[in-house]
Amino acid sequence: MHENKYLAIYHDLVSRIRRGEWKAYDKLPSENELAVRYRTSRETIRKALNLLSEHGYIQKMKGKGSIVLDVGKYDFPVSGLVSFKELAQTMKQPVRTIVHELGVIKPDAELRQQLRAASKDEVWKVVRVREIGGERIILDKDFFLKKHVPLLTKEICEDSIYEYLETKRHLPISFAKKEMSVDEATEEDRRYLDLNGDDRVVVVKNYVYLNDATLFQYTESRHRLDKFRFVDFARRK
Amino acid sequence: MHENKYLAIYHDLVSRIRRGEWKAYDKLPSENELAVRYRTSRETIRKALNLLSEHGYIQKMKGKGSIVLDVGKYDFPVSGLVSFKELAQTMKQPVRTIVHELGVIKPDAELRQQLRAASKDEVWKVVRVREIGGERIILDKDFFLKKHVPLLTKEICEDSIYEYLETKRHLPISFAKKEMSVDEATEEDRRYLDLNGDDRVVVVKNYVYLNDATLFQYTESRHRLDKFRFVDFARRK
DNA sequence: GAGTGGTCTAGACCACAAG
């Protein structure tokens, strides 16, 4: 596995910033200077710096230079498609995933409509509970078209389905839509989660599209109200 | 006013796609072909195509080419910085904004910290309630550094502060961070909103930064649980 | 005027897809 030069430079700069080589509001070396240091061309440095900028590590200012931001700590990917495993890594609490259901089903009418599936299409259904600090906080229900994902095991589900799909199967995931609202808790929520008497949950619906613009995955994530937290970092065009 | 070459090409391609010169799933001419047509270099064409891709107009595929996506469906602005006025326009219900407070204050310690303000800085405080279908649903509290916004009137606040700042004052807004959680309702929430006995609200905290990386606006938006809704659209890198 | 980031060029080599 060989990493692109501009990605290698990006990752090197990220780790240097995180290690505190430059503090917030410090100026980065100029693009010409960096090109010399990394023995590369300025355009390649610029690709790395643009990545840093898109991920909130630096702010570029024409005629002045690039300064390091103190928002670099929000290192989760710019909004959308955030997986539980990524979130878990940023938390101190011990986390655990319990797989309650894993199998292939025939989609009913509503699900068919949401996945734009034919009636003969088969669909993976996965129900998982996310435990944080010993409490059952999140109920995740995932639905995939089986033609896109032939194999899915309990082990994969306990780790990160999203990571598996991205790195192992190289599915051409293109974009995602997220919808959030607060809904009445269902019987299922009460069974699987420690709701402490709450009668509502935060519902996050996630639609993942492949790059031919067909819907491939539908996920419903149901969170206990008091533990729900969502952060979004948006850069202006 | 002179437009960059790659921006001009981007806008030309957008209008051609919108006029139907290529339909959904058609292949765009190759980068080399486009470079010839526009009498420019391939790297400049690539900057234009990357913009098209980021804005959801095309999907690039290595070794194959770029296909045009179904434009009509995914044309809403990429997540973040969505104003109430925009949201309101997509709703059927009649909406109204009531300004409860509008003035300049001396920030207390907590607010100073959040705005990174000096103790002598003055701060605009605006408290507004958003009424939808006759019910008071959202409580908005905005804080701006006065040095950035000399004038703010009741009329501006009843329309859209965000639009005013963007179009009239041309502030160099760079990026925004959004945090969402569910909090206990305060006495203020109960006074200003029709909570129907609810003891919690969805709290959206919005931090808006200028492009010198200084925080310029802090907004706290407090929503009734049952009316809260948030949509986010994220394109993969 | 010196230094910065933003744009643009003309070429090169690569990995990938498809006939």
Add this chain to the structure above:
DNA sequence: TTGTGGTCTAGACCACTCG
């Protein structure tokens, strides 16, 4: 094998900031 998009280079000119 041919054509595609992805990366990389070494140079150029520009607009901007600041002393």
